[in-house]
Amino acid sequence: MKHVQLFLLALTACIVFSACSQKAGDTQDSAQQPETNQTEEQAQQEPPEQGPLAPLTGRQVDEPLEQRIVGVMIDNHPAARPQSGLVHADIVYEILAEGPITRYLALFHSHIPDVIGPVRSLRPYYLDIARGYDAVVAHAGGSPAAKEEVIRTGYPSFDDTRNGGFVFYRSDHRQAPHNLYTGRALLEEGEARFGYDENYEIPALRFKPEAEAMNGQAAEWLEIVYDSRYYQVAYEYETGSGTYTRYINGEQHTDAESGQPLTASNVLIIEASHRVLDDAGRRDIKVQGEGRGYLCQRGKWQEITWKYQDGVIRPFVDGVEVGLYPGNTWVNIIPDNPGLEESVSLMRHKP
Incomplete structure (x- = not known):
């Protein structure tokens, strides 16, 4: 009888201990639950980590853009349209070149396409703009003043009529002078050959958040x-x-x-x-x-x-x-x- 009482007592203790353990576990789980919820709420409130931004577009890119900016003089004569590559330019400047004809200085940095052109000649004011971006300029000759300035200052350029003919090619689907083209691989080869891919600076531009309202x-x-x-x-x-x-x-x-x-x-x-x-x-x-x-x-x-x-x-x-x-x-x-x-x-x- 004594053994039975001892067994019942032990059994009762086990049941009580198990119930207490379960209560403690429930308490612990319920105590931890708010912490989990709080962490999730915090994660939702915290903005996602932002990657590097393209300097000329302000858009997020996978890796920092360390290559040099390239400026290409692009033809806008009616016989040169539609052009190749302008759709990928980060910034394009359109200015009168001669008479009523405008011309483009297209700045490529976040993406340099495989085909760019037709390429035409340079003017001093395009060079003034390119200089601010420390951009290598690809062009086919230029006005006397522009050519003289490039030579005098040693400004980094690829000139089809002087030192950079290997960076360009002629297409047979248009007549000269509206058929001179270049592209990413040729430009990169030129930069490496002339050492233009070293010692350059990229300007800082000001961008606003996408969600910011526009005044006007x-x-x-x-x-x-x-x-x-x-x-x-x-x-x-x-x-x-x-x-x-x-x-x-x-x-x-x-x-x-x-x-x-x-x-x-x-x-x-x-x-x-x-x-x-x-x-x-x-x-x-x-x-x-x-x-x-x-x-x-x-x-x-x-x-x-x-x-x-x-x-x-x-x-x-x-x-x-x-x-x-x-x-x-x-x-x-x-x-x-x-x-x-x-x-x-x-x-x-x-x-």
Whole structure:
């Protein structure tokens, strides 16, 4: 009987101990549960770790971009359209080259395409812009003043007519001079051969968050007239993408390789002093200074003052630099005579 009592007592103790253990476990689990929830909430609230940003677009990239910026002079004669590679440029400057003809300085950094062109000649004011980005310039000769400056200063360039012919090739689908091309592999070979891939600096640009609202008046259709017959540029705002699609003479401006339309997250239109130098219509254009302009972003525009500061043309409002939205930028430089009011139309909707 005593053994039975002892057995019952031991059994009761085991049951009590087990119940207590279960209660303690429940208490411990319930105590830990809020900690787990709190950690999850914190993880949701904390912004994800941001990777490196492309210096000229402000967009996230997988790895820091350590290569040098490359500037390519691209033809805009009607016989040169559609061009190749402009769709991949981080920043494009459009300026009059001679007579009514505009030309592009396309800056490539976050992506250098395999086909770029047609390539044309250089002017001193394009060189002034490229210098601010410490960019290697690819071109086919240039005005006498531009060629003299490149030689005198030893500025890093690939000139098809002088030292860099191996960086270019002629295509048979167009007639010269609108058939000179280059591309990523050739440019990289040239940089390595001439040592241009060393000792360079990349400027810092100001960007605003994607979610930041744009101040200004509505402008979903922009028109810029360089020449009333052959060089009418327009941009149409696309709400879905938050970018402007580019047009030339009423037709979408597209990429020759992919057929994609050219777009821009930011369109900067500025007026600068232009002075005709010779019978060919070559000009002296003052891009190192300041003046008036319009900055168009997210379907709106605002008047700005532009300044050539730290080597880059930057927009300012009330003395404060205005940030660009992440993405690519087109800069249209027009003569200050007749100026913005006569050459540019900013419309709420496409006419």
